Amino acid sequence: MDRLSGNARIPPRSPKGGRPTQEVAARLNTHILDAALEQFITHGAEQTSMNAIAAAASVSKRTLYARFESKIGLLMAAIEHGLEHQLDDFKTHIPNGSNREQLLSLAGEMLDMSLEPRVIGLQSLIKWLEAQDKGYEKRIAPGDLVKVGRGPFINLLKAMPEFDGVKDEELDFLASFLLDALVSSPHRRILERHDLDNTAQSKAEYQSKTLDLIVRDFHCFG
Template sequence: MRRREGRLPPRDPKGGRPSQELAARLGVHILDIALEQLITHGGDRASMEVIARAANVSKRTLYSRFGSKVDLLYAVIDHGFARIAKPVTRPTAKGSPREQLLSAAKKMLNAALKPETIGHETLIYWAIEHYPRAGTRARADNHAGIQIFRRILDDAAERGELIVQDPEFLSSLLFDALVVGPRHRILRRRTLANTPAAKNEYLEKTLEIVLAGACPPSS
């Protein structure tokens, strides 16, 4: 299996200080492993000892870097968001506002359907039940997606391509209609096929309806 970026080779049995490169990558390595362990075993069973053993580091290293399991959990949630958001936050496709919104929606929906994202979401629900502060991190994830739509709308309005009376509300509506809604239909209601053709048709129809009230200004 190909090692992910940030993964470390096995620790040298002879001991000694790690190289500067390995030391710089250690934090990402720990967070990658901790995320996998917490998703696989759940928050209750993935103890600091289990995570340290899987990451091939000492418990002392974990506590020196993160302080407590709760702090590690918060760092893992943030790290998971960053990994999920990486392909989504790349520059959107060129073209009309509709084409840009559609491209961004496809990226977000596909990212939201990945097993890693679903596992990360399950971890967040567990964290919220035990540590209410985790809820702010879940809202931050949605906020990032909404802001992508907001930037596209603001740019289109500035260029005179759309009239948007309430861009904040419309951005939130787009996120619900183009990401949350179809994801729920695919995973829960099972009324939408998880195929490129079915998702594309759904997104195009939905976007057409939502943008009907944001018409270009008349000349």
């Protein structure tokens, strides 16, 4: 189910009353965060009201304030929720083949995901928090979304026999570099510079040429 659909079904409260079970309470929390994130992404942090979120989640404002204290508190919880589950729906089949083929397959999937409205919305919300200059970055840092994207590259590198015994910090550096070169850079060129077409062919050609440069020997810099 799409996490931003806002259609999660929450079991009705028991006719006997009393506090909801821990499972129901957790599901309600997830339901609220899904609904809140959809509202924040659709309308922006400033324009989204607690009334709108309460209506979208079919709960009272009192419930929202009891659980999250404020709109900022709910916004940060919703962003954390979005980051935590960002890769839940990211299902990619890495085909058998060379390291190059596997890397390009992963990079292509990651670039496509980075261009989805949900991810772009998360980026915008994180930037908005940072721009408030009120210390919110202590809880949600601008680089948190990058950390999420780095994980699949680390996992792929660890699965390659050539990287057996390589230190974790070296794998982390290489994964970050590959993410920047094969995903973040074309992402910016598509959305900010507008000098790369958002088509399967253009993205694949860009990533293939970039990888060619990475693996080529640059003796002039030696």
